[in-house]
Structure formats: C-alpha cells, structure tokens
Amino acid sequence: MRIGEVIETSTVGFWAESERLHQLPPLGALVAVALPDGATLYGVVAFGQTAGVDAGRRAVRRGTDQVFDGAIYDQHPELLRILRTTFQAITVGYAGPDGRARHHLPPWPPPLHYSVQECDRATVAAFTEAPGYFAILAASEGEVAAEQLLAAHIRCVYDRRGRDTAWLNAAGQQVARLLKRDYDRLLTVLEAIDPGVEKYEVQSTKYELGGAANGSGGENGRAGKNGYGDVPF
Amino acid sequence: MVGMNGESGSPHRWGAGGGAPQLGVVIGGSFKNGLTVRLDTARSVEAIQVGNFVVVEGDENRYFSTIADLELQLTDSALAADPPPISSSFLRAALAGTHTYATAEVRPSLMLEGTDDLVAGGGPKPVRTIPMHFAILREAAGEDFDVVFGAEGDGKFALGSPLTMDHPIPLDLARFVERSNGVFGQSGTGKSVLTRLLLCGVIKSERASALVFDMHSEYAWQKEGEGGSRLRGLRELFGSRVAVYSLDARDQGRQALDGTLQIGLNQIEPGDVELLADELNLTPTFAATSFSLQQRFQERWIERLLAMDGDAVKDFCAQSGANQGAVDALKQKLNLLTNLPYIVPNQGTSVIDEIVLRLQRKGHVVLQFGRHSRLLDYMLVANILTRRIHRAYTDQVLKYDQSGDAADRPHPLTIVLEEAHKFLSPAVARQTIFGTIAREMRKYSVTLLVVDQRPSGIDAEVMSQLGTKITGLLTEEHDIDAVLTGVAGRSHLRGVLASLETKQQCLVLGHAIPMPMVLRTRAYDEAFFAAMGGRAKPATPAERDAQKRAALADIYGEE
Ligand SMILES: Nc1ncnc2c1ncn2[C@@H]1O[C@H](COP(=O)(O)OP(=O)(O)OP(=O)(O)O)[C@@H](O)[C@H]1O
Numbered sequence: 001m002r003i004g005e006v007i008e009t010s011t012v013g014f015w016a017e018s019e020r021l022h023q024l025p026p027l028g029a030l031v032a033v034a035l036p037d038g039a040t041l042y043g044v045v046a047f048g049q050t051a052g053v054d055a056g057r058r059a060v061r062r063g064t065d066q067v068f069d070g071a072i073y074d075q076h077p078e079l080l081r082i083l084r085t086t087f088q089a090i091t092v093g094y095a096g097p098d099g100r101a102r103h104h105l106p107p108w109p110p111p112l113h114y115s116v117q118e119c120d121r122a123t124v125a126a127f128t129e130a131p132g133y134f135a136i137l138a139a140s141e142g143e144v145a146a147e148q149l150l151a152a153h154i155r156c157v158y159d160r161r162g163r164d165t166a167w168l169n170a171a172g173q174q175v176a177r178l179l180k181r182d183y184d185r186l187l188t189v190l191e192a193i194d195p196g197v198e199k200y201e202v203q204s205t206k207y208e209l210g211g212a213a214n215g216s217g218g219e220n221g222r223a224g225k226n227g228y229g230d231v232p233f
Numbered sequence: 234m235v236g237m238n239g240e241s242g243s244p245h246r247w248g249a250g251g252g253a254p255q256l257g258v259v260i261g262g263s264f265k266n267g268l269t270v271r272l273d274t275a276r277s278v279e280a281i282q283v284g285n286f287v288v289v290e291g292d293e294n295r296y297f298s299t300i301a302d303l304e305l306q307l308t309d310s311a312l313a314a315d316p317p318p319i320s321s322s323f324l325r326a327a328l329a330g331t332h333t334y335a336t337a338e339v340r341p342s343l344m345l346e347g348t349d350d351l352v353a354g355g356g357p358k359p360v361r362t363i364p365m366h367f368a369i370l371r372e373a374a375g376e377d378f379d380v381v382f383g384a385e386g387d388g389k390f391a392l393g394s395p396l397t398m399d400h401p402i403p404l405d406l407a408r409f410v411e412r413s414n415g416v417f418g419q420s421g422t423g424k425s426v427l428t429r430l431l432l433c434g435v436i437k438s439e440r441a442s443a444l445v446f447d448m449h450s451e452y453a454w455q456k457e458g459e460g461g462s463r464l465r466g467l468r469e470l471f472g473s474r475v476a477v478y479s480l481d482a483r484d485q486g487r488q489a490l491d492g493t494l495q496i497g498l499n500q501i502e503p504g505d506v507e508l509l510a511d512e513l514n515l516t517p518t519f520a521a522t523s524f525s526l527q528q529r530f531q532e533r534w535i536e537r538l539l540a541m542d543g544d545a546v547k548d549f550c551a552q553s554g555a556n557q558g559a560v561d562a563l564k565q566k567l568n569l570l571t572n573l574p575y576i577v578p579n580q581g582t583s584v585i586d587e588i589v590l591r592l593q594r595k596g597h598v599v600l601q602f603g604r605h606s607r608l609l610d611y612m613l614v615a616n617i618l619t620r621r622i623h624r625a626y627t628d629q630v631l632k633y634d635q636s637g638d639a640a641d642r643p644h645p646l647t648i649v650l651e652e653a654h655k656f657l658s659p660a661v662a663r664q665t666i667f668g669t670i671a672r673e674m675r676k677y678s679v680t681l682l683v684v685d686q687r688p689s690g691i692d693a694e695v696m697s698q699l700g701t702k703i704t705g706l707l708t709e710e711h712d713i714d715a716v717l718t719g720v721a722g723r724s725h726l727r728g729v730l731a732s733l734e735t736k737q738q739c740l741v742l743g744h745a746i747p748m749p750m751v752l753r754t755r756a757y758d759e760a761f762f763a764a765m766g767g768r769a770k771p772a773t774p775a776e777r778d779a780q781k782r783a784a785l786a787d788i789y790g791e792e
C-alpha cells in the first residue's frame with residue numbers, strides 16, 4: 001500500500017512525504033520502493049517528522065481551554081495544507097526482478113517522486129529471513145542512535161513475523177556479533193528486544209486525529225487506518 | 234526457521250566421520266600442550282565431560298584424543314564485571330557464541346594416517362604432529378573405539394565401556410600378564426570387584442595362573458555386594474580350576490576347601506620377621522640378632538630361640554657377640570607367633586608345595602585367611618608362600634634355559650596382593666620377596682597384581698615397574714602423583730582421575746591398552762557370569778565334593 005512519495009533521495013537512503021498528515025510507518029518498519037526495472041528497494045524507517053510545509057516557519061500554538069488536541073484540527077482544516085509529515089528511511093537492500101533479497105546497497109538510489117509502500121507480512125518475512133543487513137543499521141549515524149534503530153526494527157519485524165521466537169533469538173545473536181566490541185550498546189539493544197521483559201508490550205500508536213471525539217470519522221481519509229493498525233505498535 | 238547463522242538451526246551438525254556429532258573446531262594449540270577447540274554453542278558444555286574419548290579429523294590424519302580440560306571464555310571483560318540479569322534467558326542466549334563460549338583442551342594420543350580406510354593402513358600410531366586450524370572435533374563412534382582398542386575376542390577382555398556410549402573396551406590380556414600391574418582407588422571404589430573381573434579374564438583366557446592372597450575371604454565364594462547384589466566367587470565360576478585353601482581350619486566345615494595351610498616355625502626366615510617389624514613392634518637391632526641366630530641354628534632358629542633359658546641366652550651372646558637385651562626382646566616378640574593357631578613347630582612343605590604345583594600346572598589358587606585376617610597373618614603367610622614360589626619359578630626357568638624343552642617353560646603366574654603397600658613400602662620393598670618380584674620376576678614369568686588404596690605408600694621404583702595401572706577415584710595428591718609418575722600427559726590425567734565417580738569408573742593406562750582411557754567398569758553381574766561361561770546356580774555340597782575330587786585327580790592323577 002502506498003504510504004508516501006520519495007522527496008529526497010541518495011545512495012544510502014531517502015526521505016518521503018506521507019500521503020496524509022501524521023500517517024507514517026513506525027520507527028524501524030520495513031518500507032519498499034518499486035523501481036522502474038522491476039526490482040524493489042527496501043528501507044528501514046529511521047526518522048519521522050511533522051512540520052510546516054514552509055521550512056522557514058515554525059508552528060504556533062492553536063489550542064484554547066475549549067479546543068485542544070484533536071479538536072484543533074477540526075477547528076483549523078487549513079492545517080492539513082500547511083503541515084506535512086515526512087520520514088526518512090535507510091536503504092538496507094533490494095530484490096532483483098527474480099525476487100531474491102540482497103542485503104547490500106543497490107547500485108542506484110530510488111527515483112524521486114516514486115511511491116513508498118509499506119511491506120506486507122510475506123515480504124517482511126522473506127526479506128528479513130537472514131540478518132545480514134543488520135550491519136547497515138548498526139553503522140547508521142542518523143538522528144536516532146543506531147542501537148535504538150536496531151531495537152525498533154527488530155521489535156517491528158518480530159511482530160510482523162508473528163512473534164517468531166527462533167528469529168528473535170538469532171537476531172539477538174547477530175546483534176551481539178555486530179556490537180561485540182561495545183557491551184554497553186549491545187545491552188541497550190538486547191534489553192529493548194528481550195521478549196521476557198514486560199515493557200516490551202508497546203501498544204498501538206494508531207493516530208485518530210480530530211473527529212475521534214464524536215466518532216464521525218471527520219475529514220476524508222484521516223480516520224482511515226494507517227496500514228499498521230493491525231500491528232500493536 | 235531457516236538457520237540464520239548455521240548454529241541456531243538443528244542442534245546437531247553431523248560430521249563426516251562415522252556420523253558422530255560434531256563438537257567444535259580447533260582454533261589453536263601446540264604439540265606439547267594439546268589442542269584448543271572452540272566448542273559449538275549449539276550444544277551445552279555440560280554435555281561434554283573431561284576424560285571423554287574424542288576424535289579430531291585433520292586433513293591428513295585422524296587423531297584419537299581425550300578431553301583434558303574445559304574452559305569458559307569471555308570476549309569482553311566488561312561482561313564479567315557486569316553480567317546480564319540472571320533472569321533473562323534471552324540475553325544469555327544472545328551472548329552465547331559471541332561474548333561467551335567454551336573451549337576444550339584436547340590431547341591427541343594416537344593418530345591414524347589417512348582418514349579414508351580405517352582398518353587397513355597399519356592401525357593407529359603415536360601422534361607426531363597436530364592438525365591445522367578449524368579441524369573438526371567430533372564425538373567418537375563405535376568404529377573409532379574398535380580401531381584403537383581392537384574388538385573384543387581372543388585374548389581381548391572387555392573391562393568396561395566408555396562413559397559416552399555402550400561399547401566394549403578390551404584389554405590386551407597377553408600384554409597384561411607380561412608385567413606386574415596395579416589396581417588402585419579409594420576404599421569402596423570397586424578395586425576388589427575390578428580385580429575379580431581381571432582374574433576372570435585371565436583365567437578364562439588361560440594366559441596365566443593366578444594366586445590370590447584373599448585377606449577378606451571375598452574371592453572364592455559368593456559375597457554380598459553393596460545394596461544386596463550377589464557377587465559370584467571365582468570358585469563358583471570356574472569350578473575346580475580354582476583351588477581354595479585356607480589358613481583357618483574352621484573354614485573347612487563351611488566350605489569345601491582343597492586344603493588347610495599351616496606354617497612351621499622352621500619355615501619362617503629372618504626376612505619374614507623383618508617384614509613384620511611394624512606389626513610386632515620390633516626394635517631396629519632385631520635384624521642383626523635374627524640373622525646371627527639363623528646362622529647358628531639354621532631353620533630351627535626360632536624354635537631354639539624360644540627354648541633358650543637365661544643361661545642359654547648368655548652363652549649364645551657370648552659366642553655370637555649378640556646383644557643380650559636384643560635377644561631377650563626378640564624372644565619375647567616371637568613368642569607371640571607360637572600363639573597363632575596356624576603356626577606349628579615343625580612343618581614339612583607339603584601343602585605349600587601342592588599349591589605351587591597347582592600353579593605350575595596352570596591351575597589357580599585362592600588362599601583365604603578366615604579368622605586370621607590380621608595384617609600380621611597376612612604378611613607372614615604371603616611372604617613365606619611367595620618366597621617358595623620365587624624359588625620354584627627361578628629353578629624352573631633355569632631348567633628351561635638348559636633343556637630348551639617347551640614343556641619346561643614356566644606358565645606365567647600372577648600373584649594378587651591386596652594391601653600391597655604393606656609389602657612394597659619404600660622401607661621394605663628392597664628386602665621383601667614382593668619387591669624382588671615387582672622389579673625383576675617378569676623374566677621368571679611371575680608378576681604381581683598389586684591392589685591398594687594408597688599407592689603413595691608403595692615404593693616409587695616398584696610403581697614405575699607396573700605395566701598396566703587401573704585406578705578408581707583417588708583424591709589425595711600423593712596418591713594421584715604416585716599413580717601418574719612417568720605417564721605422558723600426566724597433568725591432564727590428574728584432572729580426569731580426580732573427577733571419576735566414586736564407584737564403577739576407572740582410568741586404565743599402560744601396557745595393555747593403547748591409550749589412557751576412562752571406563753565405566755563392566756558390571757560384575759549375572760550377565761557377566763553367563764559371558765564367562767559360569768553356571769547359573771552355586772554348586773551344591775555334593776557337586777563341591779565332586780569338584781574337589783576332580784581337582785585332586787588333576788594334580789595327583791587318578792588313584
Ligand atoms: N563392576 C562392579 N559391578 C558390580 N558391583 C560393583 C562393581 N564395582 C563395585 N561394585 C560394588 O561396590 C562395592 C565395593 O567394591 P569393592 O569391595 O571392590 O571395593 P574396594 O575398592 O575393594 O574397597 P576396599 O578398599 O574397602 O576393599 C561392591 O561390594 C559392589 O557392590
């Protein structure tokens with residue numbers, strides 16, 4: 001399902017703008033861009049942001065005692081035009097037209113303005129079968145610390161794979177291998193993905209902005225599922 | 234799931250050799266100190282035990298080896314200071330292999346050149362090289378044991394099986410009886426049972442005769458084992474081939490004995506008394522005194538000494554220059570001997586000769602001590618009898634050397650000696666007949682089977698002469714040292730020895746086995762008796778009489 005459009009692109013990753021305000025794949029989710037030659041490029045969501053369309057201007061406070069939170073959007077429909085949600089993905093591999101996953105960088109960046117898709121379960125399962133691409137995430141130097149990104153990604157995939165414990169154990173070992181020179185960072189990741197730890201149960205982060213209060217569904221599309229609604233993230 | 238990294242898949246990877254599970258890969262080592270093997274994380278270290286027989290598959294050779302040590306490794310010392318929460322099995326699993334792993338120290342003992350054909354190619358040889366990095370370590374399979382130890386069969390007596398699997402590990406009996414041997418272990422580790430097993434092997438194969446000095450009357454007839462098990466005696470298993478004598482005339486009524494042994498004072502020599510110095514609490518001058526008495530009165534020296542009154546003692550001292558106090562003291566101490574029921578003033582050598590004759594004719598003898606099972610009785614009698622045997626066998630060898638007639642060749646004899654340190658301690662080993670036998674009687678076809686719980690009490694030279702040593706658990710440092718002196722790879726065997734279970738496990742090393750091996754001792758049970766061709770039920774008194782007649786007929790011919 002199309003969730004965004006590539007608005008900035010490079011060999012190591014790309015930025016996309018969400019189809020709808022505040023509707024973006026969760027941190028660590030696997031996304032794909034279908035390339036013109038029939039291949040598919042895969043990225044992991046590494047950062048997300050909602051800000052004014054005009055980069056120079058900051059948002060201002062809109063809430064009052066009576067109107068706040070979701071209701072603000074009902075009061076100010078123009079916000080949907082002046083705000084936008086963008087997210088960054090790190091490229092972690094691609095699949096040729098034959099469908100075989102490759103865990104290294106593709107020869108070219110994805111074309112600008114192409115669609116960014118969320119991946120279905122089967123695609124996630126196929127691409128994540130082996131953890132070779134973890135190395136790319138572990139080496140990333142974005143806004144989000146690499147260990148946070150890795151942990152988020154592993155939790156995401158673990159769930160999409162239907163709580164595949166064998167996969168999680170193997171993933172843990174792969175992380176241990178990658179971070180073997182830094183025990184503290186390693187422990188941060190492992191503790192964050194430990195299925196035995198209660199805090200792990202992250203609840204759904206599905207946004208229902210505006211309209212939610214009266215249950216009307218509000219502006220078109222906004223009440224729609226973000227594509228991850230069936231995932232408890 | 235499909236394995237992500239090769240290790241998290243199926244827990245066993247199957248190596249090339251014999252389909253035995255792979256344990257790890259060689260990552261370092263030296264010829265001198267053995268190989269270091271990084272163990273696969275997929276298997277728990279706890280599945281591997283020190284002392285296990287394992288195989289390293291090199292490019293060119295197959296190395297038969299022993300696990301000498303196991304070690305836990307950390308790649309990051311931070312982990313030691315700040316271990317992951319104990320509760321998290323996930324964390325532990327994730328760290329296994331990258332941060333935590335185990336290595337084994339592996340000692341190759343023998344190698345087989347060319348890994349393809351196991352049986353051809355001359356069999357295993359001592360190791361002269363080591364395999365390269367990443368050679369695979371795997372568990373030993375049945376065929377590996379057969380290649381190294383040979384299959385059970387003629388002249389090969391299965392003494393037990395390796396700890397890891399049920400597979401008979403045979404001892405080479407021909408080599409076993411060639412030299413003196415030792416059975417060691419703490420009290421209750423099964424030395425006497427092990428000795429009985431060995432004797433069964435020797436008797437059944439007819440490689441040698443056996444003479445057992447049976448201090449606790451446990452070898453001939455059924456004895457209650459621990460936990461009520463019944464341990465058959467040698468007489469029950471082998472019938473008249475095993476003759477039983479006792480020092481205690483009262484045994485005769487209880488069991489069908491082949492004879493009762495009495496000792497004449499005339500048969501006791503100063504050397505015998507010397508051995509009893511501790512038991513009789515003799516002063517150091519006794520040796521000189523008894524020798525001068527013997528010089529004077531020959532074999533009747535004790536009798537004459539005991540008959541002396543004060544004047545006679547004075548006369549003797551005046552003539553021989555002996556110290557009067559010493560003579561008096563010796564007289565007083567030796568007087569104790571006359572109180573022993575089996576001691577008579579004068580005794581021809583008839584029963585002793587009968588025993589020697591049986592042994593020379595390939596028979597076997599168990600000498601029980603009955604009530605007279607104090608060390609004093611045991612040492613005195615064993616020494617006297619063995620002196621006689623020594624003489625007989627040296628004579629026989631001389632005869633054989635002259636005649637060259639095969640019929641004159643002495644049949645090998647092995648003498649079982651429990652509490653051996655009493656006869657072979659450094660203080661007495663040089664003088665007693667047992668010391669002589671241990672050192673040189675191999676040439677005269679007489680060897681010892683030394684059974685002892687305190688090997689450190691045995692003279693080092695005697696220990697070094699032992700061909701095959703079989704030892705149960707030993708915990709005292711001295712004892713372990715004593716058993717392992719002169720053995721290659723001693724440091725690792727030390728760990729193996731101290732880790733044996735308290736019963737029915739033993740380490741076998743030496744002449745009769747190609748490489749040191751830890752065994753689960755074969756059970757001495759009904760199945761074993763059946764294998765030895767024993768009868769299902771103990772003999773009835775009538776059968777015993779018949780056996781006895783047959784045995785006598787064996788020796789003296791039919792009347
Ligand atoms: N191979 C075996 N098969 C069956 N039972 C065994 C075996 N080994 C040991 N046992 C049991 O262990 C008990 C003790 O063994 P054994 O009498 O041989 O010990 P030991 O080492 O001679 O002790 P000690 O030093 O006191 O003479 C036996 O009575 C028997 O029940």
Ligand SMILES: [Mg+2]
Binds near residue numbers: 424425426
């Ligand atoms: Mg015993």
